Amino acid sequence: MDSNGVTLDDCGIAELAAAVSTLSDSIQAGKLAEFTDGDVTALMRQLEACKRQLTALDTRLIIEAGERSLHARSGAGKMVPFLRHTLGLSRYDAALRVKVTHHCGEFIEPTGHLRPAVLPVMAEAFAAGHISRDHVRNIMDVMDHLPLDIPVEARAEAEQIPVDYSREGWPDDLPKIGRDIVARLDPDGNVVSDADRRRRRGITLCRPGVDGMSRIEGWITPELRALLDAVFAKLARPGMCNLEDAESLTATAGFIEDKVLDAAAGRDRRDAAQRTHDALLAMLQPGVDLSELGYHRGMPVEIVLTMSLADLERGTGVATTASGTQISMNEALRMAEGTNPVLAVLDGKGMPLYLQRSRRTANHAQRLALLARDKGCTRPGCEQPANMCAAHHITDWAKGGPTDINNLTLACDHCHAMINDGRDGWKTVVMGKDSPYAGRTGWIAPKGLDPTGTPRVNQRHHVGQAIAAAIDSSCRQWRSQAA
Numbered sequence: 001m002d003s004n005g006v007t008l009d010d011c012g013i014a015e016l017a018a019a020v021s022t023l024s025d026s027i028q029a030g031k032l033a034e035f036t037d038g039d040v041t042a043l044m045r046q047l048e049a050c051k052r053q054l055t056a057l058d059t060r061l062i063i064e065a066g067e068r069s070l071h072a073r074s075g076a077g078k079m080v081p082f083l084r085h086t087l088g089l090s091r092y093d094a095a096l097r098v099k100v101t102h103h104c105g106e107f108i109e110p111t112g113h114l115r116p117a118v119l120p121v122m123a124e125a126f127a128a129g130h131i132s133r134d135h136v137r138n139i140m141d142v143m144d145h146l147p148l149d150i151p152v153e154a155r156a157e158a159e160q161i162p163v164d165y166s167r168e169g170w171p172d173d174l175p176k177i178g179r180d181i182v183a184r185l186d187p188d189g190n191v192v193s194d195a196d197r198r199r200r201r202g203i204t205l206c207r208p209g210v211d212g213m214s215r216i217e218g219w220i221t222p223e224l225r226a227l228l229d230a231v232f233a234k235l236a237r238p239g240m241c242n243l244e245d246a247e248s249l250t251a252t253a254g255f256i257e258d259k260v261l262d263a264a265a266g267r268d269r270r271d272a273a274q275r276t277h278d279a280l281l282a283m284l285q286p287g288v289d290l291s292e293l294g295y296h297r298g299m300p301v302e303i304v305l306t307m308s309l310a311d312l313e314r315g316t317g318v319a320t321t322a323s324g325t326q327i328s329m330n331e332a333l334r335m336a337e338g339t340n341p342v343l344a345v346l347d348g349k350g351m352p353l354y355l356q357r358s359r360r361t362a363n364h365a366q367r368l369a370l371l372a373r374d375k376g377c378t379r380p381g382c383e384q385p386a387n388m389c390a391a392h393h394i395t396d397w398a399k400g401g402p403t404d405i406n407n408l409t410l411a412c413d414h415c416h417a418m419i420n421d422g423r424d425g426w427k428t429v430v431m432g433k434d435s436p437y438a439g440r441t442g443w444i445a446p447k448g449l450d451p452t453g454t455p456r457v458n459q460r461h462h463v464g465q466a467i468a469a470a471i472d473s474s475c476r477q478w479r480s481q482a483a
């Protein structure tokens with residue numbers, strides 16, 4: 001690096017690098033064994049924040065290099081090849097760093113004025129080490145897909161939502177949050193319309209190969225996806241419709257005992273794609289009536305659409321299926337007319353108000369209410385949708401816990417196995433009246449992970465509610481003007 005006139009010490013970067021180096025040395029020195037579990041977790045968090053802040057420093061250095069025209073003077077031409085040659089980066093990595101710089105950096109314009117960051121809220125959180133570059137990449141993608149004509153305040157609000165989520169949440173969830181934001185800002189589908197999706201739909205069965213096998217490719221609509229998910233949840237699960245197992249359970253098996261299914265699943269060596277193939281084959285067998293598939297893990301094998309009352313009244317936003325697929329309100333209402341799904345409508349706090357087609361047994365209504373309230377596994381951070389969960393007792397049935405909705409919660413098998421009274425066990429409680437999440441299930445992590453023992457809820461399946469409230473506050477006026 002050409003450091004004429006400016007030394008590394010002047011920038012403070014040398015000290016930062018030294019601090020990282022010192023921290024790294026102390027870990028290498030082998031004192032980790034003396035740490036408590038909580039200390040190890042805290043150190044991992046501290047290091048992650050440190051690495052994020054270092055990553056954010058790239059922006060300043062790339063701007064500095066650009067202003068000095070280092071890329072042009074080095075003969076590389078543009079900034080991406082300059083970074084590749086200088087740092088040995090992949091094309092993807094170099095291009096991403098330049099894009100992040102464009103969105104997070106403050107540039108001096110030819111007029112001498114400082115141009116603020118394109119996404120200032122995100123830039124600040126990134127520089128502070130609160131969010132990672134993966135978060136930044138996905139937030140940029142969300143913002144690129146917003147309608148062009150929304151007012152400045154709505155754009156600022158729309159930036160705030162994924163940034164706030166990212167401080168505690170995962171980068172992988174951001175596309176879903178983005179779809180929710182677009183559905184609310186663009187209820188008429190000017191950016192991604194149902195018509196666009198219908199235009200793109202198509203399934204191609206390619207020409208069979210020498211071995212007789214055919215490749216299948218294409219794009220399916222959210223509606224077909226929701227229907228397939230509901231059926232695959234039952235027919236494609238381990239132990240069902242297995243072509244390699246003569247005693248496997250078939251699509252016409254009717255009521256299946258848990259132990260019979262567990263035994264069949266134990267013999268099942270297929271991967272997920274093979275199970276999906278066999279389920280499709282099973283669906284097409286004579287005598288299979290998909291409306292008679294009954295239950296899968298206590299959930300009905302039918303479309304369950306969950307939506308908020310406010311969205312339903314306005315006709316905006318999204319409805320969610322038991323497998324977590326998002327469907328625009330227009331499509332959901334069309335499906336409600338045609339395929340007769342179960343409709344669950346939620347109030348402003350996400351509690352079920354209305355369940356269409358409540359059946360005879362209390363059991364069925366309870367399960368639907370659970371599905372509508374919890375939407376998926378309730379352990380903080382778990383992304384398993386409702387159709388991969390079973391209803392579990394919060395206060396154990398063996399300890400006198402009643403089988404009523406207030407004592408039941410959705411948990412996937414993996415998370416349910418983590419609940420026990422041992423040192424590493426998790427505990428569940430019902431959040432009290434004073435909590436903003438009253439009535440929902442709180443999970444208490446083992447001491448090693450969280451010494452404070454604070455019960456936390458899983459916000460992963462509930463982000464839509466927060467988005468609805470935030471977007472509403474900034475867009476109500478704009479919508480009424482546009483109408």
Ligand SMILES: [Zn+2]
Pocket residue numbers: 377378379382383384411412413414415416
């Ligand atoms: Zn789970």
